[in-house]
Amino acid sequence: MNEPHDRGRSPHLAVLLGGAAGRSDEALVGAFLAGEEAAFAELWRRHSPAAHAAVRRFARTPEDGADLVQRAFLRALEAARRSARLPLRGPFPFRPFILRVALNLAKNHARDEARWRRAPVEAVDGDGLTATSGDGASPAAEASLLRAERDELVRAAVRGLPRRQREVLTLRVDAGLSFADVAQALGIAEGNARVCFHHAARRLRAALAPREDEP
């Protein structure tokens, strides 16, 4: 059920690395709850990038994003600990669980943030990550400025997506999950996840349409 999470690393390498890397999430969670700290490092290595990707769009600062990941991890571990004490339990779905928690935390976080900063810093806007291409004074930077403008357009469109579509898009595009994993994390059918993605892609594409004459 939750085997193929060791993305980007061949199983041979995982076995060579030995110890934590070759084990399933469930085994790692169990080992960590029993006091093995190396198991935690491996869980973090496997799942923190996806959890981070799920929350980044809503985080104002790097610390915000990291803090949300931390909270998602602590909640998932706590839930795993509780579930381990139940008599008739199935395997605890650590990855889907942590992603769902991360998305929910991020959503609440964004809401709180919006409440706080509505009055003074409204003009700043953006998701805090667009500022990287901000120094376009030279003429050579004209093209990149145009592209930054277009990117901002699309990002505004992302923020305007219905919640479910935005979640599917984030998990698929930012976190790089398969549609099966996206569906599991959101508790929806895989076909539904695909349809959500299609809708989202169409809307983002439409946000770009006025500039379609460019190559």
Next chain:
Amino acid sequence: MTVTRPCPEFETLLLDRAAGSFAAAAAARLEAHLAGCEACRAEAAALQAALAAASLPPPSEAEQRALDRAQVATLRHWRGAEGSRRNRSLLQGFSAGFAVAAAAAVLVIAPGAYRRAQQAEPQQAEAGAAPDNAGAAATVPDNAHASTAAAYPGPEPGRVAGWEPDLEAAWEAAALAVGEAPGDEESDLAWAGAADFTDLTDE
């Protein structure tokens, strides 16, 4: 602006292609079509551009550093929480043990209280025992008259039938045993014995 519509029958495939997730057979069919259809090629490029623009750049160095710090902090938080969880469960274990000890103490004290009460008012007991009642039930609350008589026979077994236990004394003994002031109405005695006594008192 010359935006030509893509072929409708390929629209879904184009979206799947943009998602980077579709079956190999469908992929081959689409690529063959794209080679000859400019409108679909344009659509494919537009979708790809939109999704590329929508996706976030890889985490910056500052973000990565914050994440590394969070890894350490997460472990520290968990250990801290684990410590307080252990203390809590120790405390729970201790109070559970204490409640058991208190219940046991009541079982020891209550018969004495009952005997004292009976010696104080011996005339209340009536003659005419009901010997077939004596061995009936084994629990205190419902069949209290019969079973308590069986469990704690008084000095004169034949005169037990109509006894009234001194519940006030037993209640006070119970309250003392669990460290509550006697007569404290709000005291929350979470163990079963206390509930049984209150039921009896209400009757």
